[in-house]
Amino acid sequence: MQTTGTGSRFFTVYQTDCAIELHAGCPDQEQFRVICTCLYYEQACEIARIAANLHSLPVMNFVEQCLPG
Known part of the structure; x- marks a missing residue:
């Protein structure tokens, strides 16, 4: 399981008025x-x-770059 050095064992995707946030x-x-x-x-x-x-x-x-610009 990938934790990307954050110590987190899961990841959440949110929708705001101006972006999709990870x-x-x-x-x-x-x-x-x-x-x-x-x-x-x-x-x-x-x-x-x-x-x-x-x-x-x-x-x-907000985790690290994973998506191409």
């Missing part, structure tokens, strides 16, 4: 919509990329 763990973000929580970093990156394309929003990765 975070380690599941920080309390009441103002954001949770899209999904994944055990694997690579899955979270892929879902973030797909959601960004569907909603025409940029991805903001």
Whole structure:
């Protein structure tokens, strides 16, 4: 299981008004919509990329860079 050095064992993808955000763990973000929580970093990156394309929003990765610009 990939933890990317953050110590997190899962990753959460959120939708905000201006971006799709990827975070380690599941920080309390009441103002954001949770899209999904994944055990694997690579899955979270892929879902973030797909959601960004569907909603025409940029991805903001708060874990590390995983998506091409």
